[in-house]
Amino acid sequence: MTLNLLLLIYWSIRRKYWALLPLGVILFNFSYIGGVVQLRFSKPDLLPGHKSFKIATYNVKEFGREDQAAASWQIAEFMNREQVDVICFQEYQDYEHFNMDSMKMSFRNWPYNAILADTLDLLRLAVFSKFPVEKGELIKYKDSGNCMMWCDVVVNNTRLRVFNVHLQTTGLSWKRREIEQEFQSELSTMEKKKKVFKETFDLLVDGIHKRIVQADNLHRLVEESPYPVLVCGDLNSPPSVYTYFKINEGLKDGFRTAGYGYAYTFRFYKHMLRLDYIFHSESLQGIDYYSPELDVCSDHNPVIMQLGVPQQ
Template identity: 30%
Template sequence: GLLVSYLANYISPEKSTYIAVFGLLYPYLLISNAFFIIYWTLQRHRYVLISLVGILIGFTFIPRLYQLKGNKITEENENTLKIVSYNVNLFGMYNATLYADSIFQYIEQQKPDIVCFQEHFQNKTHGYDKTIKQKIHTPYSYLFLQGKHRQLGLATFSTYPIVHSEKIQLPDTKANNATYSDIDFKGDTIRIYNIHFQSISLDVEDYLFTDQVTAAKVNLQTEDSKKSMYRILNKLKIGYKARNKQVKTIVEHIKTSPYPVVVCGDFNDPPWSYTYQQINNLLSDAFVKSGKGFGNTFFFNSRLSIRIDYIFYDNTIFDAFNFTVDKVNYSDHYPLHVVLKKRNLQTD
């Protein structure tokens, strides 16, 4: 089982969505094999080698799950760039509580140079882009929003000039998209991608079922449970196929970039997925380089969370420090931020 979960990183969901779904089980398969190692060691049985070899084969995946200690930097200077990425869930517009003010206050406290919002929202009543610019002193922005009266989408804010920006049309989606903004960072140009890949589109009924499963309060053998599992599995398969096409679009775009690249976004995929692996082939995961702990960014419920939001960067240009996921409950995602320290940029 553990070996099959490794394949999710390398086999396209177009070829097998079942392997892609199996990849979701990686953390649990890893933990169960670790317990088997302890058990078989106590039993002095050679079966211990099976679990041990299984873990060693995929040893490089463990840092994607957990980090003991991240790289720290105590002083930010003219060569550092602080970036925040945050899926703000429409600022809670359709929830019982509106979290816009709390989110703005949080961002203001971070004093970032660049902010990337996914699921940004505004309408005639709430012109959040102006509020954000005033609060965090980011005079430059690029917003790609869809809708007439209620607009939602992606927003990038910067303390440095945005010299060029465009949207990137992703395939197999109407609601999810990507943008890039070329930022003049003290004479050097950096391309910031803001991405929101295809979501799983779970509804209230699905979340209720997952909550019952994680709390062991449901019989999985009943007909209703089987229908719920099939419904969720089908949504997962649709999402995997869509993200497979979308990440290919982004990868090709990144390869043509004339500037150093930073990618921020909600991938809706874990770090042991095909989507993650495609970006990781090109760039470095800021959590792996400078994070600490599990770094989970999205929570299904109080017992089940996962890392699906990322900041990637070009490690030939930057070093990453102080990667942090802040556990603030203003959205169904947690915000993440990192300090990138410039090495020696020489771009036109």
């Protein structure tokens, strides 16, 4: 995109019709650009009759597994400094050496919680809150270790339905290692490359199909909600595909309403991927939205949003 912008400037200065080509590319991708770049120079004032609070979403990648205690305490301290009121975790996992009670102790400043996945076959989800958490539900995906959940959080007398979402994981890195190990001695280098390409392609297509079904299901549940909605989580999708647009339908992308600068949430691949999001109902006011670099245990960064909630 930067290259197209430079080409547009160059050919425009030279008054060449070639400028139409990069201009067309930029216009075609304008929606994507708005999903990763926002220009905003000040935060809006809280609307009269509204109360503000902060919510965060964070794929913690099982708190790094090896040193869960240290990672969970560091994250809790970070969320305290940022004055976050509600935290949505994906890939929240406990093990024998650091169980669920230990995790809850780390996040004791958030006394209310909803942790609904009760099996290691699923990549667990958890919501920790300083506000009361009412009923919730776990939604499992077909043929997947991913899942989503919702719970109702009462923020200053206003009930919000919070969806904590982890859409289908690509699994590219582990699949590539699995194939290479399996056929290391049996196939030639060219045959192995062809096998890796085919298996990778099939995995990508399967993941896309699953995310489409999962996004459709989430959209239906959002439409059925009797309360204002927040959708938080790891979509494993950039802001340019069906999954993003379907979930954004009827909701606001928090980055578009309150973010600024360049947005990415995946810490690798040259900071090119925005995969984690917070969407909100139109009745909620977006005040601030950011994704700080946090090198603790995960390949993702957290996303934090400040919102204004109308008081009842």
